[in-house]
Amino acid sequence: MTIFGFNTDIKLDETIYHVQTEVRVQERRLESQVFVSGRCIGKRSAAMPQEESDEAIQELARAQHRWVVEAVREGFVDDVLNQEKAETLVVQFLGAQRISGETVILNFRVLSGGFLLPRAKIGAKWKTQSDAGTLPGTYTNDAGVAQMHLALTQGAAELEVRAEVDGREVTRRFLIKSAGA
Numbered sequence: 001m002t003i004f005g006f007n008t009d010i011k012l013d014e015t016i017y018h019v020q021t022e023v024r025v026q027e028r029r030l031e032s033q034v035f036v037s038g039r040c041i042g043k044r045s046a047a048m049p050q051e052e053s054d055e056a057i058q059e060l061a062r063a064q065h066r067w068v069v070e071a072v073r074e075g076f077v078d079d080v081l082n083q084e085k086a087e088t089l090v091v092q093f094l095g096a097q098r099i100s101g102e103t104v105i106l107n108f109r110v111l112s113g114g115f116l117l118p119r120a121k122i123g124a125k126w127k128t129q130s131d132a133g134t135l136p137g138t139y140t141n142d143a144g145v146a147q148m149h150l151a152l153t154q155g156a157a158e159l160e161v162r163a164e165v166d167g168r169e170v171t172r173r174f175l176i177k178s179a180g181a
Contacts, residue, residue, distance in 0.1 A: 004058070006065040010072045017072045021065035023048065023057060030061050032068040034077060042081030044068055063116050088112070089170035091122070091163045094145065096176060106148045106176065109140070110163045116144030120165040124148055127158045152176065 005022035021032040028050075033043040046064060048057060070092060071077045094107040110120040123137040140146045140163075150157060156177040163170050 006062065008065070008069050010069060012072070012075075017077070019065065019069050019072060021061055021068065023061050030057075030064050032064055034068065034072065034081065042077075044081055063111075067111050089117070089120070089163055089165065089168050091161050091170055091172045093161075093174045096150075102151050102153050104150050104152050104176070106150055106159070108146050108148070108161060108163075109144050110146070110165070111144060112165070112168070116140075116142075117163075117165055118142045118144060120144070120146075120163050122146045122148070122161065122163045124159050124161045126150060126160075128152070128155055150176070 005020065007021075008019045010017045010019065015036060018035040019032060020035070021030065023029075024031055028048045029045050030048055031043055031045045033040050035041065044064065046060075049060070052060070067090075068077070071090075074092075090111045092109045092111070094109055096107070097105045099105055106124075108122060110117045110122065118140055120140045121137060122140060124135040126133055126135060135148045135150060138146050138148060150159075156175055159174045159176055161172050161174060
């Protein structure tokens with residue numbers, strides 16, 4: 001089994017966070033640690049699936065690492081490092097892409113415990129200065145990603161995105177601005 005770890009440095013304000021993720025083969029765990037000034041401030045550990053290929057385990061480690069890195073960048077690293085809180089759902093906004101003068105594709109990812117969640121139901125309400133509505137619901141794909149289309153010509157839209165899976169749910173708000181806003 002040849003599986004490599006991941007290391008990323010993130011600078012926020014004057015603090016540099018170092019995130020290190022490794023596969024602990026002997027303990028059958030995926031472990032991410034967060035360091036500040038060489039001191040470990042916390043770790044996130046998850047059991048490794050029993051009968052997965054090296055490639056699948058590598059992808060799980062990569063996904064957990066990305067999740068912890070994004071949590072540091074977005075300012076909720078304490079929630080991720082707290083194992084009990086980390087089992088809640090997380091919705092991340094991955095960005096937007098304009099496909100026409102009026103339509104924007106919005107990309108969201110849903111995670112739980114550091115793992116991507118395929119088949120999570122996702123829906124959104126939107127509001128601009130002059131209008132409001134609901135986007136058609138959809139489900140995340142195998143990578144835990146869902147796309148939604150929003151008509152936004154100018155200005156900004158407030159989004160209230162809701163994800164649900166297995167009786168658990170989370171709602172998160174985002175502000176989307178058009179290029180001219």
